[in-house]
Amino acid sequence: MNIELKLDGKNGVFELMDEQNKAVGELTFILKEEQMIINHTGVNPDLRGQGLAEKLVLEAVDYARKNKLKIIPFCSYVSVYVGKHPEVQDVI
Numbered sequence: 001m002n003i004e005l006k007l008d009g010k011n012g013v014f015e016l017m018d019e020q021n022k023a024v025g026e027l028t029f030i031l032k033e034e035q036m037i038i039n040h041t042g043v044n045p046d047l048r049g050q051g052l053a054e055k056l057v058l059e060a061v062d063y064a065r066k067n068k069l070k071i072i073p074f075c076s077y078v079s080v081y082v083g084k085h086p087e088v089q090d091v092i
Helices: 052-066 076-084 086-091
Strands: 002-008 011-017 023-032 035-043 070-073
Touching: 002 052, 011 052, 023 052, 035 052, 035 076, 052 070, 052 076, 052 086, 070 076, 070 086, 076 086
Parallel strands: 035 070
Antiparallel strands: 002 011, 011 023, 023 035
16 A cells, blocks of 8 residues: 545645555645644544554645645544644644
């Protein structure tokens, strides 16, 4: 599986693509000034429990670091994730 970034103005999505190039997960966000507001993370229910949502979050963290953005987690999954992982606090 691979992750693709799609941007449309200030709206963005990281899409998790399966081997058939079908989207099976996503993390959506809005860019506002120097902030990346993450508002949704979801993975196909059949694929849950495999760490795929975490891969999406880490892709967003990497993007935020490269673009000097601070993440504002409105998504409950991301809020819980960053609370449990001090290694991503530099972008929160």
